[in-house]
Amino acid sequence: MILVNIFSSRRTFIFTSFKENMIGIRRFIQPLLGFHTSAVQCAEPMKKKKKMDPSIIRHREQRKMKRIERSIRKLERVERPLKPLDETQIPLSLKYEIPIRQRQLQPISQDIELSQRELLVAWSHHKQKEAERDLACIRKLLDAQGKALKELKLESEELYIEATQLDLSLLPYKAVGPTRTPQIKGYDPPDGDYIDVSRKWE
Amino acid sequence: MRLSSFASTQTAKEKWDLLSAVCLERKPVIARNLLPIEKEVLSMAQKMEYRLSLKSDHEIQLEKDRERQERIKQGDADDSDMDQASLNSAQDFEDASVEELSKFPFADRITEADKEKDQKSLDRMLDRHLLLVVRQKLGTSSVWILPQGQRQEGETMRQAAERVLAESFDGKVQSRFLGNAPCGFYKYKYPKHIREQDGNSIGAKVVYHYIAPVRK
Numbered sequence: 001m002i003l004v005n006i007f008s009s010r011r012t013f014i015f016t017s018f019k020e021n022m023i024g025i026r027r028f029i030q031p032l033l034g035f036h037t038s039a040v041q042c043a044e045p046m047k048k049k050k051k052m053d054p055s056i057i058r059h060r061e062q063r064k065m066k067r068i069e070r071s072i073r074k075l076e077r078v079e080r081p082l083k084p085l086d087e088t089q090i091p092l093s094l095k096y097e098i099p100i101r102q103r104q105l106q107p108i109s110q111d112i113e114l115s116q117r118e119l120l121v122a123w124s125h126h127k128q129k130e131a132e133r134d135l136a137c138i139r140k141l142l143d144a145q146g147k148a149l150k151e152l153k154l155e156s157e158e159l160y161i162e163a164t165q166l167d168l169s170l171l172p173y174k175a176v177g178p179t180r181t182p183q184i185k186g187y188d189p190p191d192g193d194y195i196d197v198s199r200k201w202e
Numbered sequence: 203m204r205l206s207s208f209a210s211t212q213t214a215k216e217k218w219d220l221l222s223a224v225c226l227e228r229k230p231v232i233a234r235n236l237l238p239i240e241k242e243v244l245s246m247a248q249k250m251e252y253r254l255s256l257k258s259d260h261e262i263q264l265e266k267d268r269e270r271q272e273r274i275k276q277g278d279a280d281d282s283d284m285d286q287a288s289l290n291s292a293q294d295f296e297d298a299s300v301e302e303l304s305k306f307p308f309a310d311r312i313t314e315a316d317k318e319k320d321q322k323s324l325d326r327m328l329d330r331h332l333l334l335v336v337r338q339k340l341g342t343s344s345v346w347i348l349p350q351g352q353r354q355e356g357e358t359m360r361q362a363a364e365r366v367l368a369e370s371f372d373g374k375v376q377s378r379f380l381g382n383a384p385c386g387f388y389k390y391k392y393p394k395h396i397r398e399q400d401g402n403s404i405g406a407k408v409v410y411h412y413i414a415p416v417r418k
Contacts, residue, residue: 101256108253116246123243141385148387148409152359155220155407162358165382178233181308182328 217403218389222362223350223410224370225385226334226377232311234329263292324415336370341393350408359384363411376416386410 094101108116153160236244257265270287273279279287315323324332336349351366353359360382367375391397391405 098256101262103253103255103257105253116250119239119242119246122239126237126239144386145383148384151387151389151407152384152409155218159220159359163360163383167379167381170381178230178329180233181311182231182313184307184309 219403219406220353220359221350221406221408222353222359222366223348223408224334224363224367224413225348225410226367226375226413226415228324228332228415230330231328260292260296264296267291267293334370341396348410358382359409360411363413367413377413378416380412380414384409385412 149160149163152163270279270283273283274287311328313325313328314320315326320326326332334349335346337344337346338350340347349366349370351362351369353362354365357365360379364379367377387410388408389405390408392403396402397404
């Protein structure tokens with residue numbers, strides 16, 4: 001069915017129903033009787049919806065539910081990975097337990113607070129001196145290395161180039177720091193040894 | 203015609219022996235003891251942390267147990283209290299944990315090698331850095347120095363250092379060179395009577411390489 005498209009200087013309007021069409025046509029195209037056309041609308045009126053059998057609809061819904069439930073059960077069977085620490089939240093129950101969990105302590109006396117402040121000042125001095133010593137140590141190491149390389153260069157250019165080559169076997173570098181007590185010789189851990197069986201893709 | 207001073211180079215280049223030496227270091231195995239100020243600050247920090255913290259589940263349980271004990275003593279305990287009292291209390295758990303810790307056989311910080319003053323063992327002075335020092339003959343006298351040896355033809359300084367290390371020990375050392383670059387330099391002249399002889403070098407230039415032993 002072709003609809004009437006009437007353009008005026010001010011507005012454009014599209015009529016969508018046959019009845020409205022006839023009114024439009026009567027208003028503007030009176031002389032032509034019987035034969036009505038409209039301009040091409042690049043659209044089609046809605047198709048009539050066929051009524052589905054309710055049992056078939058139910059069947060389909062049931063199948064969808066079953067599929068989803070099966071996938072849920074599969075995921076549940078696999079061990080759930082732990083949540084990353086960045087995403088952990090404080091359990092809400094703790095919010096209401098705060099009054100129970102707060103400590104009732106005597107406030108710190110003036111003397112103790114003063115001594116604490118003095119201790120912190122002394123500590124900051126100590127740490128500053130320690131940092132200065134560490135930096136001086138690093139500077140000495142670098143200076144010694146620089147001197148060694150300079151002298152090596154004076155002696156022989158080839159050896160100098162060999163010495164300045166990168167040693168890629170050092171990367172990735174791993175170092176284990178000192179512990180409080182040394183390793184117990186021949187210790188048999190009660191929980192057993194940890195053997196890493198993770199796959200390695202080289 | 204005289205050569206200008208700018209253009210002159212060492213026409214007779216001085217001959218120096220190139221020696222390669224190793225600094226084999228055993229790093230500290232255990233952390234050093236705390237200084238007095240560190241101990242004070244640590245105790246202060248722990249007290250502050252205790253003040254600012256909230257009670258843990260274990261502490262809450264201890265309090266509840268204590269209250270329950272009070273109630274049982276007073277005589278106004280209900281059935282639920284009696285049921286709970288028969289279970290393992292939090293205090294029992296704490297006592298058992300403390301006992302387990304006290305019974306754990308930690309290794310001594312001061313080892314047998316320390317007590318015997320065995321200077322050849324790697325197991326001594328676990329909180330300090332140890333450097334390998336060997337007795338080598340320099341000229342006529344034998345001195346305690348970091349192992350060194352002359353670099354041979356076709357070797358890089360690092361290869362020379364590896365050779366020197368291998369020669370110092372009979373077996374293989376589990377060690378790791380931390381890079382191709384040297385870490386130190388030392389230059390010394392030989393005594394006059396050696397220098398003056400033809401074909402001999404003026405002195406030696408020792409280039410030190412740093413090695414850390416690898417521990418399992």
